[in-house]
Amino acid sequence: MNNKQNPALNQKVSGPYTQKSVVGRSVPRIDAPDKARGAAQYTADMKLPGMLYGKLLRSPVPHARIKNIDISKAAAFPGVKDVITGKDTPGIKYGNWRLFPQTQDEYPLAMDKVRFIGDEVAAVAAIDPDIAEEAISLIHVEYDELPAVFSIDEALAQDAPLIHDDIDQLEGNISIDRNIDVGDIDKAFDKADLILDDKFTLHAVSHAYLEPCAALAQPDVEGRLILWTSTQAPYIIQCLLASTLGLPENHVRVIKPHVGGGFGGKMELRSWEFCAAFMAKRTGRPVKFVLTRAEELSTGRTRHAMNIRSKVGFKKDGTIVAKDFEAYLDGGAYNSMGPTATFLCGNFGAMLYRYPAYRYRGYHVYTNKTPAGAMRGFGAPQALYVTETQMNIAAKELNIDPIDLRIKNAMVTGDTIEGVTKISSAGFVESLQKVAEMSKWKEKRASLPNNKGIGIGCYSFISGGVFNWFNTPYNFAACEVRAYDDGTAHLLTMASDIGQGSDTVLRQILAEALGIKVENIRVTSADTAMTPKADLGTWGSRVTLMNGNAILDAANKIKEKLAQMVSIKYNLNIIHEVAFANDRAFAKAKPERGISFGEAVAMWVKTHRGEELTARGYYTPRDKGLTTPAYSFGAQVAEVAVDPDTGVVTVEKVTTAHDCGTVINPMSVEGQLEGALHMGLGYALSEQFVIRDGKVLNTTFLDYKIPAAEDMPQIESYTIETYEKEGPFGAKEAGEGLAIPTAPAIAHAVYDATGYRCKDLPITPEKILRATGKITE
Amino acid sequence: MAKVNITLHINGDTYSVAVEPCRTLAEVLREDLNLIGTKIGCGTGDCGACTVLIDGKSVTSCLSLAVESDGKEITTIEGLSTKGDTLHPIQEAFVKEGAIQCGYCTPGMILSAKYLLDRNPEPTELEIRQALSGNLCRCTGYHRIVKAVMVASKKINQQNGPSKASGSNEESD
Numbered sequence: 001m002n003n004k005q006n007p008a009l010n011q012k013v014s015g016p017y018t019q020k021s022v023v024g025r026s027v028p029r030i031d032a033p034d035k036a037r038g039a040a041q042y043t044a045d046m047k048l049p050g051m052l053y054g055k056l057l058r059s060p061v062p063h064a065r066i067k068n069i070d071i072s073k074a075a076a077f078p079g080v081k082d083v084i085t086g087k088d089t090p091g092i093k094y095g096n097w098r099l100f101p102q103t104q105d106e107y108p109l110a111m112d113k114v115r116f117i118g119d120e121v122a123a124v125a126a127i128d129p130d131i132a133e134e135a136i137s138l139i140h141v142e143y144d145e146l147p148a149v150f151s152i153d154e155a156l157a158q159d160a161p162l163i164h165d166d167i168d169q170l171e172g173n174i175s176i177d178r179n180i181d182v183g184d185i186d187k188a189f190d191k192a193d194l195i196l197d198d199k200f201t202l203h204a205v206s207h208a209y210l211e212p213c214a215a216l217a218q219p220d221v222e223g224r225l226i227l228w229t230s231t232q233a234p235y236i237i238q239c240l241l242a243s244t245l246g247l248p249e250n251h252v253r254v255i256k257p258h259v260g261g262g263f264g265g266k267m268e269l270r271s272w273e274f275c276a277a278f279m280a281k282r283t284g285r286p287v288k289f290v291l292t293r294a295e296e297l298s299t300g301r302t303r304h305a306m307n308i309r310s311k312v313g314f315k316k317d318g319t320i321v322a323k324d325f326e327a328y329l330d331g332g333a334y335n336s337m338g339p340t341a342t343f344l345c346g347n348f349g350a351m352l353y354r355y356p357a358y359r360y361r362g363y364h365v366y367t368n369k370t371p372a373g374a375m376r377g378f379g380a381p382q383a384l385y386v387t388e389t390q391m392n393i394a395a396k397e398l399n400i401d402p403i404d405l406r407i408k409n410a411m412v413t414g415d416t417i418e419g420v421t422k423i424s425s426a427g428f429v430e431s432l433q434k435v436a437e438m439s440k441w442k443e444k445r446a447s448l449p450n451n452k453g454i455g456i457g458c459y460s461f462i463s464g465g466v467f468n469w470f471n472t473p474y475n476f477a478a479c480e481v482r483a484y485d486d487g488t489a490h491l492l493t494m495a496s497d498i499g500q501g502s503d504t505v506l507r508q509i510l511a512e513a514l515g516i517k518v519e520n521i522r523v524t525s526a527d528t529a530m531t532p533k534a535d536l537g538t539w540g541s542r543v544t545l546m547n548g549n550a551i552l553d554a555a556n557k558i559k560e561k562l563a564q565m566v567s568i569k570y571n572l573n574i575i576h577e578v579a580f581a582n583d584r585a586f587a588k589a590k591p592e593r594g595i596s597f598g599e600a601v602a603m604w605v606k607t608h609r610g611e612e613l614t615a616r617g618y619y620t621p622r623d624k625g626l627t628t629p630a631y632s633f634g635a636q637v638a639e640v641a642v643d644p645d646t647g648v649v650t651v652e653k654v655t656t657a658h659d660c661g662t663v664i665n666p667m668s669v670e671g672q673l674e675g676a677l678h679m680g681l682g683y684a685l686s687e688q689f690v691i692r693d694g695k696v697l698n699t700t701f702l703d704y705k706i707p708a709a710e711d712m713p714q715i716e717s718y719t720i721e722t723y724e725k726e727g728p729f730g731a732k733e734a735g736e737g738l739a740i741p742t743a744p745a746i747a748h749a750v751y752d753a754t755g756y757r758c759k760d761l762p763i764t765p766e767k768i769l770r771a772t773g774k775i776t777e
Numbered sequence: 778m779a780k781v782n783i784t785l786h787i788n789g790d791t792y793s794v795a796v797e798p799c800r801t802l803a804e805v806l807r808e809d810l811n812l813i814g815t816k817i818g819c820g821t822g823d824c825g826a827c828t829v830l831i832d833g834k835s836v837t838s839c840l841s842l843a844v845e846s847d848g849k850e851i852t853t854i855e856g857l858s859t860k861g862d863t864l865h866p867i868q869e870a871f872v873k874e875g876a877i878q879c880g881y882c883t884p885g886m887i888l889s890a891k892y893l894l895d896r897n898p899e900p901t902e903l904e905i906r907q908a909l910s911g912n913l914c915r916c917t918g919y920h921r922i923v924k925a926v927m928v929a930s931k932k933i934n935q936q937n938g939p940s941k942a943s944g945s946n947e948e949s950d
Contacts, residue, residue, distance in 0.1 A: 028872050035880030036868035036887065038814015038854030045813035208915050210818045210826055210881035260816075260881030261915050293819040499879025499916050667875040667921075674918030675878065701823035701913060709906040709919040 021581065023512040023729050026667035030504050030523070031258065031497070040258045043214035043230045048286040051216075052081050052125040054276055055132035056289070057139050058299060059114035059121050062150070062368040062694035063161065064143035066112055066121070073138040074124060079131040082279045082287075083139070085122045086111040089278060090246040094269050096236060097339050099471040102169045103176060106334045108244055108274035114143070115163055115333035116368050117695050118299030120271040125279045125287045148368035149173070150694050152307055152328045155367045163333060163366040173366040175331060176339045180346045182418045183357030188322035192313025194397055196390050199309050200759045202382040204302040204330070205687045207375055208706050211260020212296050217276035218286040225277045226253045232262040233537025234526040235494050236470060240269035241277055252277070253529040259498040263679070264374035265301045266498070267539045268336060297704050298696040301373030302689070304341050305330040306382045310349075312390050318398055318405045322357040325349040327383070329364045332371035338364045340469065341372070344462075345379035347627050350417050351460040352387060352428070353409035358417070368694050374539060376679060376739040380461060385761065388457045388744035393757065401445075402456050402748070403436050406635070411460070413722075421625040425732070427659025427720035428460070428633035434657035434718055439637040448752070451642050455748025458635045461737025462628035463727065464542025466621040474534035475618035477546035481510065481554040483562075483613045485605060487583055487598030489514060494526040494535035495547035500735065501668045502543045508664055509548045509728050513555035515580030516597050532616055541733035544664060545630060546619050548728030554617025559585075561613065565603040566594060621726075629726040632733040634658025638713075638745035642753045644772070647765030649685055649750055654742065656717040660734035661724035672735025673717050680742025681713075682706050688762050783847040787812070788856025796843045803827040803838035806853060814854035814884045818913070825912030828885035829853050835892035837911075854884035857891070866936070867891055870929035871922070878916035886912045890926045898934050902927070 034040040071083045086109040095104030110121050122139050126132040149155040149163070155173040163173055189195060215229040225245075231237050234254040242249040259266065272289035280287045291300075311324040327345050331338040346360035395402035407429055415423045435456070436442070444454050464476070479493040491510050497503040503523050511518040524531060535547060562585045563578035570593040572578075579588040586594020595603070604613050621629045639653040654677055663669050686705040690697040698704045723730035747758045756763075756771035769775040780795040787810070796805050806812040806829070815838055818826035822840040829838045830852040857865040864872065867890050877883050886909060893900055893908040900908065905926045906919070914922065 026875065028875065029877060031880065032872040032877040033862075033864060033868075035877050035883050036864060036871050037858065038812075038884040040880055041813065042816075042881065044817070045807070047808075047811075210824060210879065210913065210915055211816070212818070258880065260818075261879040263915070293821065293824075499881075501878065671875050671878060671917055671921060674920040675916045676918075678915070678918035700821045701819050702821065706913055706915065708910040708913060709923065710903075710910045712906070712919050715918070715920055 020512055020729065022508045022518050023662070023664050025665070027504055027508055027518055027665055029501055030507060042211055042258045042260050043216055043228050044211065044290045046216050046228055046257065046288070048216070048218055051286040051288055052127060052283060053129040053132045054123055054125050054272065054279065054287050054289040055129070055136050056120050056272060056275065057122040057136045059110065059117060059119040061114065061143050061145055062117050063146040063148035063163070064114050065146065066110060066114065067142040067144050069122060070140040071122065074135040077131065077135045077138055079127040080124060080135045081127065081285065082125040082283050083122065083135065084275065084279060085109055090244070092244045092246060094240045094244045095335055096268055096337060097335070097469040099469045102167055103335050103339055105164055105167060108271050116370055118370060119333065123275040123279065125283060148694055150367055150369060150691070152330050152365050152367065155365050163368060174363050175335050175366055176342055176364045178343050178346050178360065178362040180350065180358060180360035180420060182350070182355065185322055185324055185357045185359040188357030189313045191315065191321045193316040194314045194394060195311060196393055197311040198390060198759060199307070200386045201761070202306045202308065202385060203688050203761050204305040204372060205683055206297055206300060206302055206704060207263040207265035209261030209263055209265060212291040212293060213266065213270065213272065214288070214290040215273040215276040216286060216288040217280035219280055219284060224251050224253055225281060226255060227273060227277050228255045228257055229273050230259050230266055231256055232259070232267040232496055232498050232539055234496060234528050235534045236267065236537055237269055237273060238528045241273060244269065244274055245278060253527070256496050256526045259496070262498040262538065263376045264378060264539060267374055267537060293701065294699040297699045299370055301336060302370060303375035304338065304372040304382065308382060308386045310386045310390060312394065314394050314398060316398065318400045318408045320353055320355055320409045323349070323355045324359045326361045329362070330369065330372065331364045331366055332369040333366060334371040335364070336371040337374035338372060340374065341379040345383045347420060348380040348383040349387065350420065352384070352411060352458055354411060354415060369691065370696065376676070376736050377461070378540060380459065380737065381683060381740050381743065384459055384740050385744050388741070389747060389759065392455065392748045392751070403432050403441060406458060407432050421627040424630055424726055425661065425722045425724045426631065426633050427722040430720045431633055431635040431657040431659055434720060435635040435637050435655055438657065438716060438718060439655040441637060444639070451644050451753050452640065453642070453749040453751065453753030454637060454639050455745045455752055456635060456637050457741035457744030457748065459737045459740035460631050460633045461733050461740065462540055463545040463630040463632065463733040464628060465540045466624045466626065466628055470536060472534055472536065475620045477535045477550040477619040478532045479547060479550045479554055479617050480532045481551070481558055481615050481617065483558050483601045485598050485602035487516060487596060488520040488522070489516060490522045490524070491551065492524045492531045493547055494528065494531045494537065495543045496526050496538040498538050500538065500672065501665065502538065505544055505664050505668060506547055506551060510551050510555060512729065513552055514558065514597065516583050541736040544731050545727045545733070548731060549619035550617040552617065552728050553619060554615040557615035557617065558613060561604050562600040565600045569595060569603070630661070630724045630732040632658065632660045632737050634738065634741065636741035636745045638742065638749045640746060640749040640753055642750060642768060647768035647774070649746070649763060651681060651713040651746060653714040656738070657720055658717070658738065659720040659722050661722055661727050661732035662730035663719055663721070664729065664731050669719065669734045670717065673738050674715060676735055676738035677715060677742055678707055678712065679739045681711065683762065684743035684746040685763055781844055783844055785846055785851055786849065787851045788853060788859065798842065798844050800843050801839050802829070802841045802843045802846055805843040806838060812853050812855055816881050816884060818881060824882070825889060826882050826885040828888045828912065830888055830892060833895065835889050852888070854887060857887065866932040867894070867926070867929040870925040870932065874921050874925040874928055876917060876921040876925035882912055882914040886914065886922055890929065893926070894930055894933060899930060
């Protein structure tokens, strides 16, 4: 086996809380045995008595007015129990930016227009899936086709058709823009000795979670709608489903079963969730939808394709003086999470290095294509591909080592982006130094043979967003902790494990805080009828920091009550600290004066005449700028071999050093790193959509190529331990940001090997062979 | 469509079912027999989540018609460890080595690993990667999955003793 043991696995956690018992340990996933046995239930696995099977009719044309829909043949087909079109629905739009209603641009089913191939037009519920599919083919839709636009340039042309002509606030196809201005950009460029001005195109890719989206809805005895769905954000789905149905939120209950991956693709209300609920209400029977992989790849959300122009100024010694950054996001037919991506892309463009002057202009553009949404990195893979590639170009131009150039400009703890954010902890310089040492950077750069190359890419990422465009009146993160007299506890939260392992990590945080065993904690996550309001769910790497803080808040409230019991029992002087460890509550300075956790709970319950000991914990970031309370950082080195005749790139080794604050679960962090690397590798080399006139042509995993086990490089990694004051036990983001550095690192290594500088992802053999003169026509 | 009566021997149990000839084994396992451990990630045989063993060989059950399995021995993920809380060594290694994240690819991945280890009890890392290349995973980067298969191989060989382990390496396909 040539893969070395990852050092992080054996690494000790340092920092102010050195005596931790559970935090910092590679506790295996609590859900893993069930998943290994095949017993874990995902939404698609669920079946209820009388259940109907749903199927969507999607638009075959990219842009058209709907003249007429004839459902009569479908409705009369034996076994069909319901057929709906947009006209049957309440006709209410939805979207995650509730604070700005004009951005809510999507109907659950098209009302009068379709805007991309795959736009949902009608839905059928039938007694079996084959009948549902047959009935879909019997719906006759008359379209009045409109001119369509398939690129940013076409969408911005003077005579371009308006894709959302029903939104008054819009004049063209730009749905939202975002500006950032720091310092005097024009004057700043005057100080530059070197100015780079480059255009980049970044492509769309699929989340390609293995579990296709699925939803199952059923009315309960009270007439309330229950929705089981494969989602990252149960609370968001509850709110948007209720508003779209015209119901109070409390009439909708969302339950999250096991989720087979999300990566940002399952954080919005979607058509099938609405249709399942709406048709369950109409028929009085459970209705289930399961998407096909072809539907996922041709109509599912994607990472945004972008056109970015970036101008950066450097002094001779490498000091950056200014950056002027302009991004056009290809949003596809609807806003989806595009406004957030537009906002974050600008913030990430200003990250990693100190820019005395920075200007960002970001535009989210509608096109008649599959809508792009949130995907792992959320605006950063694109912004930082550009940033990192330009750093490598500058290093070459200035004749400075790329790592030295980065260290010279690197953000450090305490840095600010004026008016935008503050960096409360940063282990970036340390990451750069460590990755240089681990990868033998200088030696290898000097000695690699022809057709081999080494390159670097770096990242920073947020630990959850501080913005509230969803306009929730509730706290960003919430939980309830129940403590029992048998020494156990129960955690209830809407924070959602979608495979990343939050049920395990949150359990570790609570076990550490209460001083009880991790196996003595039960978790309910998530059921909006039981788990406290609210938690915005799993996205933007928010769960560990935000829900972790809510858990500490609840645990502290419980501990305060139990400390009273220990104080009374031992008549402790009030100056004593009461500690919680090893399933006991005791005077810290006199550990023998203490009782078991269960006894302490029993005492509290009895002294409160039978009241259950529970506490709610909350967290909302306040006064933390515009972006996030905390940033992760890291640096990654890729080594490649390029076949000079075929242009095929083999990534041989990837070395990473990264700062995610205190590591709560080393095995989980490493798993995130390895998975991120897989996604970054696909983004760089093998994944792309083939689209003709708005139609996605590669709709299977045979044609849309995510890396397989054989494609993966040797992996080495190291975690730089910083202590993030705002995070639980010093923890911050881990794993999402790691999807960012791989593509620029590989691109740099390919340049090193071949002289081909990729400004147009992905890096394909054809592009390499053209650059090296092997293809000339 | 007229149904056909078939007999499936699954995980040591015998089931008589009437199925339409067009239905896949994956559908029948999941829908008719409630063996939901067999997952469908693509329906086109590309992702391997639906992998089962038919007469000991790995098959993507989404591409296999149920009628083709008439009279055959089928092992699904549910058949790997039939006793409540004990796990097969491969399952155990997947849990302990952190090879499971979302878990959707896990059943197929484990059965592909079993097919490999049944034929080749001491595979190299490259052989494991090749054997699992028909099973896609989006979460783990495969690193820990490969490691788990190596750990499982050692444990199985210890349990079986050296002679049996090397003696079972007869199939080469």
